[in-house]
Amino acid sequence: MAGYTREVSKRVFAQEFRNSDLSFRDGDDVYSPQYLLTPTGAKVNRLFLVGTLLETENIGTESEYWRGRVSDPTGSFLIYAGQYQPDAARILAECETPAFVSVVGKPSTFTTPDGDVLTSVRPESINIVDDQTRDLWVLDAALRTMKRIESLDSNDEYVSRAKEHYSTDAKYYSNMVLEALKSLKS
Numbered sequence: 001m002a003g004y005t006r007e008v009s010k011r012v013f014a015q016e017f018r019n020s021d022l023s024f025r026d027g028d029d030v031y032s033p034q035y036l037l038t039p040t041g042a043k044v045n046r047l048f049l050v051g052t053l054l055e056t057e058n059i060g061t062e063s064e065y066w067r068g069r070v071s072d073p074t075g076s077f078l079i080y081a082g083q084y085q086p087d088a089a090r091i092l093a094e095c096e097t098p099a100f101v102s103v104v105g106k107p108s109t110f111t112t113p114d115g116d117v118l119t120s121v122r123p124e125s126i127n128i129v130d131d132q133t134r135d136l137w138v139l140d141a142a143l144r145t146m147k148r149i150e151s152l153d154s155n156d157e158y159v160s161r162a163k164e165h166y167s168t169d170a171k172y173y174s175n176m177v178l179e180a181l182k183s184l185k186s
Contacts (some may be wrong), residue, residue: 011140
């Protein structure tokens with residue numbers, strides 16, 4: 001597969017990620033990449049997050065299937081790892097909580113029978129990190145989110161699509177970023 005490049009991992013806060021429910025494929029075939037479009041216009045195929053792993057649980061019936069909850073200053077991400085993510089599943093199985101972790105993974109959505117869309121992350125990798133790494137991620141995610149908020153007035157195809165789908169409230173997401181940054185002081 002010559003010329004294959006990995007998608008850049010987006011930095012998105014948990015609150016915005018959990019507010020996201022618009023997923024689509026870029027292309028017509030089954031191998032076209034799947035994306036989750038967030039309210040501020042982030043087109044997410046891969047996600048990079050850092051936060052506190054608060055809890056883990058083996059929810060598998062036939063084989064091990066781990067669920068973890070990773071918290072950032074705005075909320076929490078649910079992550080699920082099983083036999084197809086053996087390294088991530090092992091970390092979830094062995095990690096003592098609470099612990100700071102970094103996660104690179106794919107966004108996943110599930111529509112409930114009553115129509116609610118739940119978001120989660122299928123981790124490609126999980127690493128234990130320190131509080132300084134977490135703080136740097138919060139700063140980086142805040143900066144990138146503010147840049148997306150500033151570009152809400154642009155004519156970018158994905159920004160327009162996000163605004164139309166979510167009726168994005170820039171002030172709501174600016175306040176989210178401000179609260180996340182305030183958490184660094186405490």
